[in-house]
Amino acid sequence: MLILAIDTSTSAITVALHDEARVLAQESHLDPRAHTEWVTPLIASCLSAASVTPGDLTAIAVGNGPGPFTGLRVGIVTGLTMGHALGVPVLGICSLDVLAEQSAALTEGELLVATDARRKEVYWARYAVRPGSVQALTSPAVDRPADLPDEVRALPTAGRGPALYPELFAHALPVLDVDAAMLARVAVERTLAGTPMPVEPLYLRRPDALTTAERAAR
Known part of the structure; x- marks a missing residue:
């Protein structure tokens, strides 16, 4: 099993490779508005670091969100496109x-x-x-x-x-953004357990970008 994990639901664009036993490579970049620019280079860097090719992948895991529409969509579309091209399943997990x-x-x-x-x-x-x-x-x-x-x-x-909002959340934990290494581990665990993992983007509300017709109808 060789899983590529991708998450773009938070401020981190994060990618990792997991072979069922351990994380082989991981890369992240912190920028809440540059998911499109960074996700592909990070995937390429991970594959190179682990000395594997896209054809070696057996599955792709993506974070379903919730997350802002544009950023979340980048990771999910990238995963689905790769999965279709490679003929491997794409697994969705709530971020x-x-x-x-x-x-x-x-x-x-x-x-x-x-x-x-x-x-x-x-x-x-x-x-x-x-x-x-x-x-x-x-x-x-x-x-x-x-x-x-x-x-x-x-x-x-x-x-x-x-x-x-520090005045509203008094007990902060030092975990800010999704780590694709953990996403990959969860994907492995759920795969071994036979847990369904459909790709279902959790936008939870309308996208920030509206068409002219949508704005006129509001």
């Missing part, structure tokens, strides 16, 4: 799940993941961390952070929500 997995070693009990949704909002979901498992307690949602219940905002929180 908030990955951030929760990245945070599991830092806390126990419940945690919150809150990422930047722009428009003064956050994408968020709650999770339960138990020995050996991380379980989603809610579906991903998008809201103004002040509209979240006090007891939710009081939870240990991963993502850029606490950095953007």
